[in-house]
Amino acid sequence: MYRPAAMKLLVVVCAVVALSVAGSAGAAKSSCKLLVPGTSLACVSVGMTQAQVHSVAGAPRSTSKVTGCCGQILSFVYPHFTVSFMGGHVRWVYSTSRVYRTASGVGIGSTKAQLLAGVRGARCGVFGLAKTFCIAGKALDDPKQTLFALRNGRVVLERLGFQPE
DSSP: OOOHHHHHHHHHHHHHHHHHHHHHHHHHHTTOEEEEETTTEBBOOOBBBHHHHHHHHSSSSSEEEETTEEEEEEEESSSEEEEEEEETTTEEEESSSTOOOOOTOBBBTOOOHHHHHHHOOEEEEEETTEEEEEEESSSTTTTEEEEEEEETTTTEEEEEOOOOO
């Protein structure tokens, strides 16, 4: 038996539930705007699986696969950051967006002085092809190092994890 009033109520309840779920998913993602050197960027940590990344970041905008020096690399591209996997686990995550900052406010656009004052254990120098970097981590090959690339004395890229160059 068809009941218009019951059907309208069901539609309203479904709409409220859908908005509630969408709102809570958005809230979870918006709280992930922190860069924790040596730990996480956008709530993604080195070693996470693809399913774990999906659970904290949602579905990526796009994906890509390339073969690098050390094997196949799968990348999940999100609006403000990219996550790269090797062997099914996060190997590095990076961003060039001003969205992700440390608790002390260091991020894209910060000066070298702000970076050194705000990121414990950061050390700077010229590595490789005369590019200027600052690194926070135990060693250059630390799998959870955090690298900050500088251009004209300001941070232009932040990357968590070791990426074979």
